[in-house]
Amino acid sequence: MKKVKSYLLFISIISLIVSCNNERTVAPDRAVIAISADLETINPIYSFSVDEGVIDETLFLNLIQFEWNDETGDLDAKPMLALNWQWAPDSSSIVFNLRDDALWSDGKKLTSEDIVYSFDIYSDPIVQSRYYGSFKNLYKDYEEHIDLKKTFEIQSPYKLKINFISGSTPSLLDVAFPIIPKHIYEKLDRKSISTSEINFNPISNGAYKLKRWERNQMIVLEADKKSFLYNEEMIDEIIFKIVPDYNSRVTQLKKGEVDFCELIKPADTKDFTDLKNIEIKTIKGREYDYIGLSNIDIEKYAKNQNVYPNKLFGSAKVRRALLFAINRKEILSEYLDNYGELVVTPISSIFKSYYNKELEPIEFNPETARRLLSEDGWSDIDNNGVIEKDGVEFAFTLFIPSGNPLREFAAIVIANNLKAIGIEMKTQKLELGAFVENLYTKKMDAWMASLYIPVPLDLKTIWYSDLEKTPNNFASYQNAVSDHILNLLEKKTSIQEKRGLYLKLQKNIFQDNPVIFLYWIDDIIIHNSRLKNLTINPYGALQKIWEWKIQE
Structure with a gap:
């Protein structure tokens, strides 16, 4: 009997060891x-923030998935929560056929009700979401809140029609917003959503869901096996590790x-x-540095909102002279190690x-x-080494944000x-x-900063003359030809017409030199080579982190 017990104990120990070994081999x-x-x-x-956006895009899907097309340098729309869609012949409406297998992380099905509710929340002035004011082509009330009755027609749990304002020029971008769960948010007071527990423990619909969040340490996402995006080759856990110090x-x-880090210094x-397990990649043409020059007299504008040319930078010829005077290639080669290229216009290659x-x-x-400069009337009359015109010496202060070694x-x-x-x-x-405050209040004549170009292209917010409607036009650039082109780009045009308009816009900005364009700065990404199937563009x-794979 003792031998049997000893044997059983031995078998139990062996089983435990095997079990433990199995657990290690199937560790996530x-x-x-x-x-x-x-x-x-x-x-x-x-x-x-950018990092919040990345995690949100992983957890909360849109009707549509946009993907970069390297051949055209533009975005292609692919199905996501929507299986397909059909536009009305006059583009006054669009009908989406939704997937019937999309689930929330709590197991509930995602339906048309969730889509409508998401747009309702995003446009509600009480909620003050980051998307508030983003629905120019949808029917809204005087507070910019979407009129749900005019805009949406729920034809079935998985079929939704969206109507657009008559005469507008809608696109799929008008409906590309992350979808949130109605059955969760409708239980909350909209005034208190910003402080609700849902901000830290979300119910999501993506390929991953939140496993845990250790504040100031890490955010751990785990694959959601209920998701229609799930496959067995997915990485089990994605960990966003908070490491404040760059070094x-x-x-x-x-x-x-x-395994992965971007914004690496050249x-x-x-x-x-020389490290074998490392891959270095770059993203080009999205961010450039520039010297901003106020085209207008900021003191006079502050007093009465009237526009007068800046005494130093109001002339396009002077701005062009400054561009010739600056050795941009020296900065590009000596500091950036040529991880970038010279900017010609705000549209990159x-x-x-x-x-x-x-x-x-x-x-x-x-x-x-x-x-x-001489042609524009500037010369060193008193031989003190500084040129002048009409009694004004060409001397100014360039403001830069602190803590930026490149600038x-x-x-x-x-x-x-x-x-x-x-x-x-x-x-x-x-x-x-x-x-930043001085940029928006127009308190600087000259500054150095960067601009990040949106995809798809949208240049009106930076280069349109109406200074009240375009607060990001920090240089106060005003040009009627550019305005006309930017207005035409908002209308429905063919790809060929759109291309022609952008070519003209670049030529016009190139001739005007509203600012001193410096250099496009590559975003340098380094990742462990065990990560495969990454989409970096x-x-x-x-x-699409759910497509990543690990290959040891």
Whole structure:
């Protein structure tokens, strides 16, 4: 009997060991993504940061999935929650046929009711979502709240018709918003959604769901096996690890403690080139640095909102002279290690259908700069080394946000370049909050900053003359020809017509030089080579994470 018991005990121990070994072999695959700061919320209603947007797009699906088409340099629309859609012949409405197998992470089915409710919440002035005011082609009341009766017709739980304002030019972008669960949100007081527990413990509909959120440490997503996107090759867990210090992120990437990190500094790529388990990739043509020049007299504008030319930068010829005077290639090569290219216009070469190839970058040429300034009436009358015109010396302060080594380096190069042609430039750093406030209140004549180009292209918010309607037109650029083109681009046009308009717009901006375009800056991404099937292109570095695979 003792032998039997001993045998059974031995078998039990062996079984336990095998069981433990099996647990180790089926331990979940994990991919660790390094991010610089914790999130404020996991709720598409209020998500503003880039990292919040990435996680929201993974957890909350849209009717449509947009994908980058590298051949055209534009977006293609693919089905997601919608199986397909049909436009009315006059584009006054669209009918979506929805999937009937899309589930919320609590097991409830997603239906047309959820779609309508999401638009209702997003446009409700009480809620104040990040999408509030984004529904220009849908029927709304005086408070910008969508008129649900006029806009939506629920034809079945999985069939929905959306009507657009008569005379508008709608597109799929008008309905591309993340869908939230009606059965959860309708239980909440809309005034208190921003402080609700749902911001930290969401019910989602994507391929992943929230497993846990350890504040200031990590956000862990786990594959949702109920999702129609789920497949057995998916990575079991995606971990967004919060690593505030840049150098620590780079070190952890080298050690294999994190698998993915973007916004790597060019100088640091050299430390990774010889590592076998590392891949370096870049996203080009989405962000550029520029020197902003107020085209108008900011003091007079502040007093009475009247527009007068800026004494220094109001002339297109002067702005062109400054572009000739600055050695942009020196900054691009010495600081950015050529991870970028010179900017010609605010449309980069990645937008292949719309990029104007006939326009060439302005080359560094101080002699041409001096000639243009002289033609505009600027000369060093008193031989003090600074040119002047009508008793005004060409001297100004360039404001830059503090804590940006690239712009500090560039400011030194630019100051030396301008000094060589008789222009005195000083540099002043501002805390980021103060810098941004001064941009919007037009308190700076000159500044250095970056602009991130939206996909799909939308340049009206930056370059349209109406300064009240386009607060992001920091340079106060005004040009009737550009305005006309931007207005036409909002109307329904063929691809060929749209291309022609963008070519003309680039030529007009190129001739006007409203700002000093500097260089496109590559977004450098480094990831562990065990991560496979990543989609990295101008639409983003973190897309369709549910398609990622791990191959050791």
